[in-house]
Amino acid sequence: xxxxxxxxxxxxxxxxxxxxxxxxxxxxxxxxxxxxxxxxxxxxxxxxxxxxxxxxxxxxxxxxxxxxxxxxxxxxxxxxxxxxxxxxxxxxxxxxxxxxxxxxxxxxxxxxxxxxxxxxxxxxxxxxxxxxxxxxxxxxxxxxxxxxxxxxxxxxxxxxxxxxxxxxxxxxxxxxxxxxxxxxxxxxxxxxxxxxxxxxxxxxxxxxxxxxxxxxxxxxxxxxxxxxxxxxxxxxxxxxxxxxxxxxxxxxxxxxxxxxxxxxxxxxxxxxxxxxxxxxxxxxxxxxxxxxxxxxxxxxxxxxxxxxxxxxxxxxxxxxxxxxxxxxxxxxxxxxxxxxxxxxxxxxxxxxxxxxxxxxxxxxxxxxxxxxxxxxxxxxxxxxxxxxxxxxxxxxxxxxxxxxxxxxxxxxxxxxxx
Amino acid sequence: xxxxxxxxxxxxxxxxxxxxxxxxxxxxxxxxxxxxxxxxxxxxxxxxxxxxxxxxxxxxxxxxxxxxxxxxxxxxxxxxxxxxxxxxxxxxxxxxxxxxxxxxxxxxxxxxxxxxxxxxxxxxxxxxxxxxxxxxxxxxxxxxxxxxxxxxxxxxxxxxxxxxxxxxxxxxxxxxxxxxxxxxxxxxxxxxxxxxxxxxxxxxxxxxxxxxxxxxxxxxxxxxxxxxxxxxxxxxxxxxxxxxxxxxxxxxxxxxxxxxxxxxxxxxxxxxxxxxxxxxxxxxxxxxxxxxxxxxxxxxxxxxxxxxxxxxxxxxxxxxxxxxxxxxxxxxxxxxxxxxxxxxxxxxxxxxxxxxxxxxxxxxxxxxxxxxxxxxxxxxxxxxxxxxxxxxxxxxxxxxxxxxxxxxxxxxxxxxxxxxxxxxxxxxxxxxxxxxxxxxxxxxxxxxxxxxxxxxxxxxxxxxxxxxxxxxxxxxxxxxxxxxxxxxxxxxxxxxxxxxxxxxxxxxxxxxxxxxxxxxxxxxxxxxx
Numbered sequence: 001x002x003x004x005x006x007x008x009x010x011x012x013x014x015x016x017x018x019x020x021x022x023x024x025x026x027x028x029x030x031x032x033x034x035x036x037x038x039x040x041x042x043x044x045x046x047x048x049x050x051x052x053x054x055x056x057x058x059x060x061x062x063x064x065x066x067x068x069x070x071x072x073x074x075x076x077x078x079x080x081x082x083x084x085x086x087x088x089x090x091x092x093x094x095x096x097x098x099x100x101x102x103x104x105x106x107x108x109x110x111x112x113x114x115x116x117x118x119x120x121x122x123x124x125x126x127x128x129x130x131x132x133x134x135x136x137x138x139x140x141x142x143x144x145x146x147x148x149x150x151x152x153x154x155x156x157x158x159x160x161x162x163x164x165x166x167x168x169x170x171x172x173x174x175x176x177x178x179x180x181x182x183x184x185x186x187x188x189x190x191x192x193x194x195x196x197x198x199x200x201x202x203x204x205x206x207x208x209x210x211x212x213x214x215x216x217x218x219x220x221x222x223x224x225x226x227x228x229x230x231x232x233x234x235x236x237x238x239x240x241x242x243x244x245x246x247x248x249x250x251x252x253x254x255x256x257x258x259x260x261x262x263x264x265x266x267x268x269x270x271x272x273x274x275x276x277x278x279x280x281x282x283x284x285x286x287x288x289x290x291x292x293x294x295x296x297x298x299x300x301x302x303x304x305x306x307x308x309x310x311x312x313x314x315x316x317x318x319x320x321x322x323x324x325x326x327x328x329x330x331x332x333x334x335x336x337x338x339x340x341x342x343x344x345x346x347x348x349x350x351x352x353x354x355x356x357x358x359x360x361x362x363x364x365x366x367x368x369x370x371x372x373x374x375x376x377x378x379x380x381x382x383x384x385x386x387x388x389x390x391x392x393x394x395x396x397x398x399x400x401x402x403x404x405x406x407x408x409x410x411x412x413x414x415x416x417x418x
Numbered sequence: 419x420x421x422x423x424x425x426x427x428x429x430x431x432x433x434x435x436x437x438x439x440x441x442x443x444x445x446x447x448x449x450x451x452x453x454x455x456x457x458x459x460x461x462x463x464x465x466x467x468x469x470x471x472x473x474x475x476x477x478x479x480x481x482x483x484x485x486x487x488x489x490x491x492x493x494x495x496x497x498x499x500x501x502x503x504x505x506x507x508x509x510x511x512x513x514x515x516x517x518x519x520x521x522x523x524x525x526x527x528x529x530x531x532x533x534x535x536x537x538x539x540x541x542x543x544x545x546x547x548x549x550x551x552x553x554x555x556x557x558x559x560x561x562x563x564x565x566x567x568x569x570x571x572x573x574x575x576x577x578x579x580x581x582x583x584x585x586x587x588x589x590x591x592x593x594x595x596x597x598x599x600x601x602x603x604x605x606x607x608x609x610x611x612x613x614x615x616x617x618x619x620x621x622x623x624x625x626x627x628x629x630x631x632x633x634x635x636x637x638x639x640x641x642x643x644x645x646x647x648x649x650x651x652x653x654x655x656x657x658x659x660x661x662x663x664x665x666x667x668x669x670x671x672x673x674x675x676x677x678x679x680x681x682x683x684x685x686x687x688x689x690x691x692x693x694x695x696x697x698x699x700x701x702x703x704x705x706x707x708x709x710x711x712x713x714x715x716x717x718x719x720x721x722x723x724x725x726x727x728x729x730x731x732x733x734x735x736x737x738x739x740x741x742x743x744x745x746x747x748x749x750x751x752x753x754x755x756x757x758x759x760x761x762x763x764x765x766x767x768x769x770x771x772x773x774x775x776x777x778x779x780x781x782x783x784x785x786x787x788x789x790x791x792x793x794x795x796x797x798x799x800x801x802x803x804x805x806x807x808x809x810x811x812x813x814x815x816x817x818x819x820x821x822x823x824x825x826x827x828x829x830x831x832x833x834x835x836x837x838x839x840x841x842x843x844x845x846x847x848x849x850x851x852x853x854x855x856x857x858x859x860x861x862x863x864x865x866x867x868x869x870x871x872x873x874x875x876x877x878x879x880x881x882x883x884x885x886x887x888x889x890x891x892x893x894x895x896x897x898x899x900x901x902x903x904x905x906x907x908x909x910x911x912x913x914x915x916x917x918x919x920x921x922x923x924x925x926x927x928x929x930x931x932x933x934x935x936x937x938x939x940x941x942x943x944x945x946x947x
Contacts, residue, residue, distance in 0.1 A: 019653050019720035022923045023838060023873045041830055049838055052654045052678040052871070053823035060827045078922070 018085060020078040021048035027072035027082055032341040033065060036360035040065035043072035047082035051089065058093035065357065066090070067345035068217045069311035087216070087262050094219035101140040105347045106214035112183025115150035122150045142355035146344065146390030148184035148382075155182045155189040159205055168200035174244045175205045176235060176277070178251035180382040185248075188382070188397070191404040192247040192280050198407050199293070203245075206238040212263075213254040217346045221263055228259045232273045244273065247280040247400055249381045250312040250346065257315065279313070280400055281321040281380065288328065298406035300330035305402070306372040308337040308365050308388060310381035311345065322380055322399035329406040335372045339364035342379075344387035359391065366391045376414055378402070420606075423616040424448045424582075426785070427602045429589055429631050430623035431455075432462035433565065433771045436572040436583075437778030437797070438623050443579035444800070445782065445793040450615055451573070451581065452604050454588035456861045458569040460692070461625050462771060463864060464727030466649055466683050467676035468660060469493060469501055469561035470772040473508055473533060476525030477518070478667050482748055482770070484529040489773045490559060492798045493568070496775075498814040500567035504675055506560025506660035507541055508533070511711045512551035514665050519554045522664055526558075533558050545657050547713045560660035562676045564817070565771060566864045571802040578803060586856075587613060592620060592635040592763070597755075599635065599762035608856050619785055622765040625730035626692035632765050637758040641733035642767045644692040646726055647684035650705050650915060653720035653872050655680045655819070656713050663712065670708025677867065678819060678840065679722060682709045686729070695726035697914045720919040722872060723911040730767045749777045751784050761788070836885065837878035839871020847882060848889055855891050859883065859904035875908045876927030880935065899943015905931060 027043040028034055034042040039062060046063040063086055072082035094102070115122040125131045132143040141147075153161075155177050173196055181189030193203050212227035232255070235244060246252035256274045259265045278286075287293040309320045323334045342362040343349050349358030369377045369392045377396040379385045385396040401414045424447075428439040431453030439451040453459075468474075472486035494501045510516050519535070526533035534557045541555035542548055573583050587604040590612070594600055599620045604613040624631040626644040633640070655675040663671040669685045685701045702724060709716030749769035754760045766781040779795045786792045801814065822841040834844040850865050851857065859882055862868050868882055869875035883901040886892045892900065912924055931937045 015654065016715075016719070019872075019919045020922075021872060022919075022926045023877050024926065038831060045835075045838070048872075049841065050823050052839075053820055053841065055655070055658055055819050057820060059820045059824040062827060062830065078919075 015051060015085070017079060017081040018048035018051050020076075021080045022078055024077070027076055027080075030071055030075045030340065032069065032071065032339075032343070032361045033067050033357060036363075037065065037357045039357065043082045043086065046089070047072065047085040048080050051085050054089060054092070056092065058089045060089075061093060063089055063093065065354070067341070067343070067348040067354075067358070067361070069341045069345045070315045071311060071340050074314055081261070084262050087219070091219035091221045099140060101351065102218040102347075103220070104139065105141065105350055106218040106220055108179035108183070108210050108214055112150075112154070112179055116152070116154055116183055119150035119152045136352050140352050141350050142352040144390075145350040145355055146383075146386035147350070148180070148386060150184065151186045153186065155186045156205070158186065158190060159193075165197050167202045168197065170200035172202045172204055172239065172242050174235065174238045174242050174276075175203050176208065176244050176246045176248075176251065176255070177205065178208075178246065178248035179210050180248055180251070185382045185385075185398070188247055188400060191398070191409070192245070192400050194409050195280075195284075195400060195404050195407060196245065198409060199287075204238050204242070206234055208234045211251045211254040211259075213250055213258065214347055216254070216258065216263055217348075225259075225263050225265055228254065228263065228265060228270065229267065231255075232267070232270050235273050236269060240272075242276070243278050243283065244276045245278050245280055245283055247380075247398055249279060249310050249316070250383070252277050252279055253312045253316050279316065279318060279321065279380070281325045282316075282318045284403065285321040285325050288325070293328075295328050295406075297408075298329055299408055301402065301406060302331040303376070303402075304333045304335060304372060304374050306337060306369040306377045306394075307334045307399070308339070308342060308369070308377070308379045308384060310379060310384045311341050313380050322378065326378065326399050326402050329402055332402060334378075335368070337365045337368045339368065341365075342384045342387045342391075344383045346383055349387055358387070362387060362391060369394050369396075419612045419614055421614040421616065422450070422582075424450045425617065426450075426619045426621060427452065427615050427617045428621045428623055429453075429602070430625055430627070431457040431569070431573075431583070431585060432460050432623065432625050433458065433569055433572070433774035434625065434766060434769065434777050435621075435623035436569050436576060437774045438621050438766075438781055439581045439583070440572045440576035440579070440802075441775075441778045441782045441795060441797050442621070442785075443576045443581035444796050445786070449576070449581045450584060450617075451576070452584045452587040452589060452602065452615070454586070454607070456585050456864065457573060457583070458566045458864065460627070461727045461729065462565045462569055462774075464649070464725050465565060465647075465771060466672060466674045466681050467562045467564065468672060468674045468772075469563040470770065471506055471533075471558040471560040472529065472531035473506065473522070473526060473556070473558040473560065474662060474667060474672070476529055476531055476533075477521050479748065480525060480529050482773070483525065483531050485773045485776055486770075487529065487531045487559075489776050490561065492775060493563065493772065494561060494816065496798065496801045497563075497568050497571050498801070498816045500564045500571060500817065502562045502675075502817045502819065504560065504562050504659045506558045506662060507545065507548075508556040508558060508662045508664040509541060509548065509552040509712070510554040510664045512549065512553065513711075514553070514663060516553045518666070519556065519664055522556060526556075531558065545659060545661060547656050547715070548661065549712060549714050554664065556664060558662075560662070560674075562660065562674050563771065564676065567817075568771070568774075570865070575800070575802040584613070589631060589634065592631070594635065594760065597759055597761055599760065617762075619762045619789070620764075621781055621785065622763065623781070625767065626689075626728040628730060628765050628767050632752075632754070632763075635754070635758075635760060635763055637754045637760060637763065637765075640752060640765055640767075643731045643733050644689040644728035645731045646687045646689035646695045646728055648697050648701050648705065648724060648726045649681050649683035650702065650709075650724045651676075651679040651681050651722045652709075652716075653722050653919070654678060656716065656719060661712050670705045673709065673712055675819075678871065682716075684727075689728055692728035695728060697724055697726050699914060702914050718918070720872070721915040721917070722920065723870070723874060723908075724915045725911050730769075749773065749780060751781050753784065753788075755788065764788075836881050837866075837868050837871065839873055839878075840867040840869075842866050842868055842878070844885060847885060851886055851889065851891050859886075859900045860907055863904070869904065869908060873923055873927060874912055875904060876923065876930060879904050879908075880931075895941065896943065898940045902937060902940055903943055905937065
């Protein structure tokens with residue numbers, strides 16, 4: 001298949017960056033997938049090397065073993081957009097034969113909308129082995145892969161049903177919940193809103209759809225572009241001078257840089273919205289650094305927490321604000337996983353042919369979580385949490401849960417034990 | 419001294435020579451080809467890689483244009499695996515005269531060169547990096563051709579008809595018996611032996627060196643003027659079809675996508691000695707400036723390698739002796755019996771790679787005219803062996819840039835990659851080495867593209883020398899010599915283009931080889947070519 005010449009897939013940027021590769025192999029030594037399986041030829045191979053042999057088509061189908069974690073781009077000392085090259089090459093490859101499975105799992109809003117009304121049944125089905133075996137056979141989602149838990153109430157439903165607190169003194173903020181917080185991680189969304197409101201912000205939640213990231217990472221670029229553009233328009237319906245807060249690292253990262261760098265969406269509106277996007281931990285730590293976050297009344301919590309910084313967070317180039325933020329809570333000690341990737345990489349680890357690879361990739365993370373945990377682990381990204389929880393049976397929550405608890409907002413302590 | 423007897427000795431292992439020896443052998447003569455070094459190590463391996471549609475010459479040299487158009491079709495068919503059918507564009511740059519396009523189209527129509535004017539927008543769609551300021555665009559059937567593949571497949575075909583190919587055999591003298599050529603004396607550089615080849619006829623296809631060879635037979639003042647041209651290979655294909663400027667032939671007016679790179683060229687300056695071709699800095703800069711006209715940002719792209727070749731141009735009394743650009747690209751056959759009173763010697767010069775088969779046909783016809791034994795020429799009808807497989811049912815297809823990536827996708831789990839940039843597997847290397855145990859790493863490079871990618875041998879040279887040693891083909895001393903020699907040769911084409919990304923690469927390579935491996939203090943090898 002050939003891309004339209006004026007499309008981003010033909011754009012000079014990613015391909016031109018291959019000129020910077022000096023074959024140093026640093027990316028290959030850091031790639032978590034290549035480290036655990038020979039099925040993947042490694043980022044240098046499928047990126048700057050293979051790209052010189054591509055002419056509108058990707059004959060090297062094994063490039064799909066790339067999990068798009070982006071570590072290669074991050075560690076490249078020469079500035080080669082390795083992961084982006086791979087994403088574009090994958091999109092070229094899949095344009096001709098996109099599996100139904102990849103179409104399905106990349107439409108998160110559709111899954112959420114389908115599962116919410118029948119949440120108990122959906123959850124039961126997903127936990128029912130024979131059903132999962134059937135799903136694996138027919139659709140190609142691995143029988144043991146971590147699937148999200150559906151809830152009977154969405155975040156939007158909760159917002160509609162509650163009485164919002166009186167407008168605070170600190171002004172307004174916009175909350176971008178993403179699909180996960182709306183359908184599957186409702187509690188994280190609620191806690192984020194409650195923390196912000198407790199600090200005196202009025203939280204505006206405009207109507208919003210999916211950012212298109214799962215479509216993008218599955219190589220469905222055109223639909224991803226239209227979805228992210230629609231979301232940008234929705235977020236701009238709210239006042240346009242306010243920060244936008246996200247507690248989803250991947251969706252926030254999509255608006256901050258991936259839609260621009262990988263999909264090539266250069267719209268001024270997208271760049272404007274991306275410029276206002278703040279990760280919740282980044283935002284709170286910034287407040288703390290500016291002397292605006294009073295932690296004096298925070299409840300102590302004697303707890304050692306294993307924490308995994310997700311790949312999608314690294315791509316945002318904001319460091320690991322959650323570590324310092326959680327340690328502002330008296331008594332909390334954070335132990336970082338020290339590993340790059342948990343293996344799930346969005347939807348990668350769900351796929352039956354990738355599941356074993358993903359579990360091997362995540363093993364150092366799992367081992368650390370198991371060794372360190374005192375009943376709970378933390379991670380900013382929802383799919384990583386599902387993966388860690390599935391692999392270790394250690395409940396894994398967003399760091400905001402500990403702030404929520406320290407502020408005395410939680411009726412129950414953060415879930416521990418299983 | 420070794421001796422052998424044949425009907426015909428062909429001197430020169432470039433495209434013309436192998437085309438000639440193939441034709442001679444197919445017509446039933448016992449033939450041998452000799453070259454002082456490897457096949458296609460001279461001009462045939464140092465050109466653009468352009469398989470002309472004829473478009474380049476429709477205004478300046480209509481006869482060449484017509485020949486190119488016809489031969490393009492033939493070569494694409496009979497040597498499919500050497501040719502990529504990229505297609506080509508002639509474009510009027512922002513400052514070029516758009517009216518030249520009318521002359522171009524008229525010339526194309528008059529000389530059988532397929533050419534269709536297309537909208538500028540369509541040209542930009544096809545080649546998105548093209549200068550959006552171009553004013554006209556014409557689509558033609560240009561292709562790209564691997565000169566080495568072309569030469570080997572023709573040589574392979576010649577061998578199947580009984581011809582012998584003797585590389586690294588330097589001609590030392592041509593002997594005569596009365597007024598007729600009787601033998602060619604050679605020195606075998608690999609074994610140190612002298613070889614006497616008794617013959618009835620000698621065909622001098624030594625290209626830029628043809629004057630020197632004719633001189634050995636006592637035929638002096640053969641006027642071949644070497645026209646030196648430099649070419650620069652860029653790291654990846656900035657264009658996927660051949661892009662020509664639609665102007666009267668000039669310097670740096672063509673970019674050709676060949677394998678994984680694209681090549682810009684060329685200059686054209688009279689060279690006093692085809693063995694010493696300088697690469698002046700100002701000419702390199704001239705190429706980048708010219709590239710910038712066709713592809714904005716060209717200067718920022720990474721240059722990989724630069725080289726110079728010598729065209730064997732025929733001296734033409736119509737143009738000044740120093741103006742090689744405007745000498746005819748046409749071919750000419752010199753009959754030394756008329757000119758010098760020596761029977762059994764013909765010299766061919768001029769021409770171009772695209773028309774090599776036709777040149778061969780001409781000189782072999784001229785030979786048969788002298789011998790009085792005419793046979794039909796069949797070189798256009800028969801497909802050359804592919805050189806890649808011994809399977810008789812294999813039908814060669816035209817080369818495509820994705821081929822190696824496709825092959826590695828299938829053997830990636832059980833074979834090592836030796837040259838990462840050009841995706842050369844260990845198996846490909848060891849197979850070729852077994853076939854050519856005396857080969858230098860440069861000989862193998864021409865066959866396999868070893869070391870021709872971005873790192874220019876930085877990572878594969880030590881692997882290749884190590885593997886050659888490990889499989890027992892070369893001993894420690896020779897492996898060391900091969901490694902050093904290969905690095906020295908890569909360097910020749912690197913230093914004149916060191917800027918930007920290639921500087922960083924070269925620095926890293928240098929740290930590895932000088933800093934870590936201390937290659938400068940390894941013993942030097944015995945081989946020098």
